[in-house]
């Protein structure tokens with residue numbers, strides 16, 4: 001059955017408490033259909049998504065559609081319109097509150113999980129551990145935003161949906177407050193298992209237009225497509241960067257936005273270092289290291 005959403009909670013409170021939320025039917029069908037049409041063009045197929053699998057979709061074209069730096073300008077333009085879609089933008093505005101807002105930098109690509117027809121039927125499962133996106137670099141305490149997914153299709157359990165590991169945003173923040181040099185290496189690494197509890201994952205099984213928001217410090221994972229029907233997972237994966245990158249938080253400050261409240265579980269603090277500069281500096285060092293290794 002898996003971890004279930006507490007539907008008695010407002011989505012903002014759910015995000016604060018669990019590090020993620022789901023808003024059903026938030027994006028109109030017309031937008032989803034437009035995005036699917038753009039994807040069909042990118043993938044050079046006339047098939048509806050229900051017919052997409054490893055036999056019918058070209059690997060290279062799929063890789064291109066998944067990569068924000070390689071997708072065609074046409075697909076980029078269509079996916080980037082998510083930030084202008086009024087209902088979605090309203091949710092973003094609510095998350096950031098009146099003193100913050102979307103920073104104007106689109107970063108949207110696709111999250112497509114097709115059934116591997118050569119793999120045969122596999123025992124349906126999801127990843128037992130989630131990951132952070134900051135691998136062997138400084139992990140930003142705050143960052144300037146969060147991540148979203150907009151489902152473009154009806155997905156099924158085990159059809160390659162993203163999974164979220166609820167509540168880990170609180171644990172990881174505490175970890176970073178105690179040791180700002182903690183490094184995340186891999187979701188299967190024993191160092192990671194030693195510092196975070198294993199929690200039951202939530203699987204984002206969705207209808208077209210359903211939206212998921214998740215915290216940058218909550219564990220999450222992609223999954224293989226193992227559903228019997230072969231239905232694919234097709235979503236827009238959009239990072240939402242705000243205008244502000246805070247360096248401290250006070251839970252007692254009146255009128256905190258939901259986004260800031262999600263960073264205020266471990267009491268009042270002000271960092272002794274510049275979180276933004278540390279993050280950018282660490283990323284630059286990693287890029288140099290990777291370039292030197294090539």
Ligand SMILES: [Fe+2]
Nearest residue numbers: 131132133220
């Ligand atoms: Fe990730």
